[in-house]
Amino acid sequence: MLAVFLCLEVDWLTGAQWCSASQVMRGDDRHNGGYCAPPARLPVPALTAILELRKVRKQYGDTVVVNDLDLQVHRGQCFGLLGPNGAGKTTTLRLLLGLTTPAGGSLTLCGEPIPERAPQARMRVGVVPQFDNLDPDFSVIENLRIFGRYFGLSSAVIERRVPALLEFARLENRANAQVRDLSGGMRRRLTVARALINDPDLLIMDEPTTGLDPQARHLIWERLKSLMASGKTILLTTHFMEEAERLCNYLCVIDGGRKIAEGKPHDLIDSQIGCDVVEVYGDELDTLRGSLTPLAERTEMSGETLFCYVREPAPLLAALHGQSGVRYLHRPANLEDVFLKLTGREMRD
Numbered sequence: 001m002l003a004v005f006l007c008l009e010v011d012w013l014t015g016a017q018w019c020s021a022s023q024v025m026r027g028d029d030r031h032n033g034g035y036c037a038p039p040a041r042l043p044v045p046a047l048t049a050i051l052e053l054r055k056v057r058k059q060y061g062d063t064v065v066v067n068d069l070d071l072q073v074h075r076g077q078c079f080g081l082l083g084p085n086g087a088g089k090t091t092t093l094r095l096l097l098g099l100t101t102p103a104g105g106s107l108t109l110c111g112e113p114i115p116e117r118a119p120q121a122r123m124r125v126g127v128v129p130q131f132d133n134l135d136p137d138f139s140v141i142e143n144l145r146i147f148g149r150y151f152g153l154s155s156a157v158i159e160r161r162v163p164a165l166l167e168f169a170r171l172e173n174r175a176n177a178q179v180r181d182l183s184g185g186m187r188r189r190l191t192v193a194r195a196l197i198n199d200p201d202l203l204i205m206d207e208p209t210t211g212l213d214p215q216a217r218h219l220i221w222e223r224l225k226s227l228m229a230s231g232k233t234i235l236l237t238t239h240f241m242e243e244a245e246r247l248c249n250y251l252c253v254i255d256g257g258r259k260i261a262e263g264k265p266h267d268l269i270d271s272q273i274g275c276d277v278v279e280v281y282g283d284e285l286d287t288l289r290g291s292l293t294p295l296a297e298r299t300e301m302s303g304e305t306l307f308c309y310v311r312e313p314a315p316l317l318a319a320l321h322g323q324s325g326v327r328y329l330h331r332p333a334n335l336e337d338v339f340l341k342l343t344g345r346e347m348r349d
């Protein structure tokens with residue numbers, strides 16, 4: 001068992017993983033024994049940031065991957081860190097957890113200076129890494145127990161929390177299954193549940209729903225909303241703009257390690273787009289674009305779709321009506337429009 005803990009120690013997540021369903025999240029049954037006694041939880045004063053980065057910088061060789069980044073996440077927020085592939089999201093989370101050292105700037109996590117007191121801070125954090133790091137040689141329930149012991153929880157507390165976590169992950173019927181026999185989606189659900197075993201103040205989730213089918217994604221969204229309702233703070237990265245729009249009450253978009261926009265989702269949509277969108281599909285869009293451009297604020301071609309941004313959609317829709325071989329969709333602007341406007345439509349990496 002000790003070997004397992006040592007393995008966990010070198011993993012990026014080491015810090016903390018604990019989850020719990022709502023009754024577990026109340027925090028009234030905290031540890032009282034186990035492998036290592038976790039440090040006492042000091043209260044983090046309300047109205048202060050639960051985590052903060054100031055002018056944080058990280059480089060690998062000559063490449064700057066986090067560039068003078070300032071971030072503040074407040075208690076109770078669901079904060080979305082967005083950016084294209086290679087933007088520096090995972091590196092930022094690793095810096096926060098003290099798993100890699102900054103070249104400059106300062107960080108605090110749960111009131112602790114990072115990296116100096118990262119182990120203490122991580123005891124109060126639940127982490128879902130971008131890539132699952134469950135132990136494939138253990139069963140579902142053993143993976144939960146191991147993490148509970150890592151955080152110094154007593155057997156009694158672990159056994160009380162585990163059923164709720166299995167229910168959270170909808171894995172009640174797979175408790176004794178080997179992790180290697182689970183589907184990718186089941187593993188992801190287990191990883192999210194595991195991140196709650198320590199009843200964390202803060203959940204840091206790197207693409208929590210990547211690889212999940214729509215049903216499982218909706219389940220996780222519902223669970224995360226109930227965690228937010230119980231007062232938990234969440235910092236997540238995602239490439240699903242719908243996820244960011246549904247869950248997050250504050251967003252920061254980074255690209256090339258730099259912050260390029262931040263704000264509430266609907267404020268960003270209003271300030272960056274501020275009008276409706278008509279997507280047009282069909283043949284000879286180049287010709288059509290010429291006639292539609294005067295009727296739109298702006299137009300943009302991406303692949304086989306023409307995007308028309310319109311404040312007054314009626315004239316443009318009238319021009320499209322009856323065009324043979326053309327289909328179109330009129331919709332409100334969304335976060336994906338914002339993301340693509342800010343970061344471009346070209347592939348990254």
Ligand SMILES: Nc1ncnc2c1ncn2[C@@H]1O[C@H](COP(=O)(O)OP(=O)(O)OP(=O)(O)O)[C@@H](O)[C@H]1O
Binds near residue numbers: 060090130
């Ligand atoms: N250990 C490392 N050594 C060298 N370069 C690294 C290392 N880790 C990350 N990078 C580089 O840092 C940049 C940011 O990577 P990071 O993983 O933080 O991006 P990301 O925003 O999480 O991307 P994705 O959305 O694809 O997960 C990338 O260019 C990546 O290649």
Ligand SMILES: [Mg+2]
Binds near residue numbers: 090130
């Ligand atoms: Mg990443």
